[in-house]
Amino acid sequence: MIGDEGDAEASTGLGGRARWRARAAEIEAQGLRRRLRAQVPVDATRALIAGEDRVYDVFSSNDYLGLAAHPEVEAAMASGGAGAARLIAGNRRGHDALEAQLSEWLGRPATLFGSGYLANLAVFTALYGEGDMIASDAYNHASIIDGLRLSRCARRVVTHGASELPDEATAVVVEGLYSMDGDVPPFDRLQSALRGRTLVVDEAHALGCLGPEGRGVAAGEGVTPDIVVGTLGKAFGAAGAFVVGPPEVREILISSARPFIYTTALPEGVALAASVGVRLATAERRERLAANTARLRAGLQDLGIDALGVAHIVPIVTGARTMALAGELLEAGFLVGAVRYPTVARGSERLRITLSAEHSNEQIDRLLTAVSSACTKTDDVAFDTSARRDV
Numbered sequence: 380m381i382g383d384e385g386d387a388e389a390s391t392g393l394g395g396r397a398r399w400r401a402r403a404a405e406i407e408a409q410g411l412r413r414r415l416r417a418q419v420p421v422d423a424t425r426a427l428i429a430g431e432d433r434v435y436d437v438f439s440s441n442d443y444l445g446l447a448a449h450p451e452v453e454a455a456m457a458s459g460g461a462g463a464a465r466l467i468a469g470n471r472r473g474h475d476a477l478e479a480q481l482s483e484w485l486g487r488p489a490t491l492f493g494s495g496y497l498a499n500l501a502v503f504t505a506l507y508g509e510g511d512m513i514a515s516d517a518y519n520h521a522s523i524i525d526g527l528r529l530s531r532c533a534r535r536v537v538t539h540g541a542s543e544l545p546d547e548a549t550a551v552v553v554e555g556l557y558s559m560d561g562d563v564p565p566f567d568r569l570q571s572a573l574r575g576r577t578l579v580v581d582e583a584h585a586l587g588c589l590g591p592e593g594r595g596v597a598a599g600e601g602v603t604p605d606i607v608v609g610t611l612g613k614a615f616g617a618a619g620a621f622v623v624g625p626p627e628v629r630e631i632l633i634s635s636a637r638p639f640i641y642t643t644a645l646p647e648g649v650a651l652a653a654s655v656g657v658r659l660a661t662a663e664r665r666e667r668l669a670a671n672t673a674r675l676r677a678g679l680q681d682l683g684i685d686a687l688g689v690a691h692i693v694p695i696v697t698g699a700r701t702m703a704l705a706g707e708l709l710e711a712g713f714l715v716g717a718v719r720y721p722t723v724a725r726g727s728e729r730l731r732i733t734l735s736a737e738h739s740n741e742q743i744d745r746l747l748t749a750v751s752s753a754c755t756k757t758d759d760v761a762f763d764t765s766a767r768r769d770v
């Protein structure tokens with residue numbers, strides 16, 4: 380029986396359930412227990428929590444352009460699966476068509492992956508290895524960190540936002556728009572520091588939203604990274620991810636990247652939905668997202684509340700009070716992300732507000748009122764911005 384408490388045999392010995400119970404209790408005791416909550420989308424920016432009848436305004440999704448609930452995206456999603464890895468029997472016309480569309484948009488061959496997490500594992504394990512030393516920004520996403528670990532390359536974690544690179548580095552990896560800080564790297568200085576090293580940029584949170592034709596932050600700075608990682612489950616409203624680079628990179632990925640070879644292909648319906656999402660990621664949506672970003676950031680500034688970053692990810696560092704504040708915002712009818720260790724350093728826990736092109740001015744203004752009333756109830760929290768993440 381699942382959840383059986385009385386399995387004495389299984390709970391004895393070092394490898395038994397006793398160890399897992401102790402670990403689960405430790406997580407609980409450290410205040411790190413996470414709970415799943417089923418959301419039922421009502422429209423692009425509102426959702427019910429399953430079991431409740433209240434509608435919440437969602438300010439925690441990565442659906443930045445409001446495409447996940449678009450009828451055309453949803454309809455495409457209803458098509459079939461894949462049934463096997465792409466190199467076996469799972470390659471469908473929907474995969475080829477999406478890759479062609481992405482390649483045309485971004486100017487170089489694109490290769491699909493099941494998720495951004497897998498794409499990052501693939502980039503570092505297939506394109507780098509022993510003999511490489513990779514400089515990695517301290518705030519890089521867990522999937523980059525895990526890719527680096529798995530690749531067996533030497534890695535040097537560099538201060539967030541730094542552009543000085545270790546002499547021995549053969550490559551540098553940054554995010555285009557940092558997922559938890561909402562800021563961007565100094566691409567101009569990084570570009571001049573490269574001197575023959577390769578540049579990998581994970582544009583997961585920027586593609587579709589920022590840069591010329593939504594081609595990302597690096598493109599907006601006139602920089603062409605050697606490798607770009609993009610995801611299809613955020614601005615494009617579907618799921619999956621892709622890697623863009625020179626033609627030989629696609630050859631290497633298809634022929635040797637384990638996260639490409641040894642996993643079932645993205646369902647064809649998801650590829651078709653992503654394809655619709657990429658087509659619907661228009662300048663008009665980007666403009667609405669930018670206008671919403673400007674409204675929220677200006678409103679916070681007027682309230683004297685400091686937010687990090689520059690774009691549609693709007694983090695407010697609230698330290699130890701973060702979970703309580705997120706609870707107060709929930710009471711007030713808003714779903715706002717509460718980010719804590721190990722995703723960010725202890726002491727720099729934060730509310731992570733994310734915007735959608737589909738949020739109305741009225742929703743943003745109501746959120747501002749709620750944030751203001753929650754934050755004024757809170758004592759100032761000291762936090763250490765230099766604290767390091769789990770890298």
Ligand SMILES: Cc1ncc(COP(=O)(O)O)c(C=O)c1O
Pocket residue numbers: 493494495496497499520522554558581583584610611612619620
């Ligand atoms: C910077 C970055 N890269 C990669 C990923 C992983 O993407 P996916 O959710 O498609 O696995 C994320 C997810 O949030 C991310 O923030």
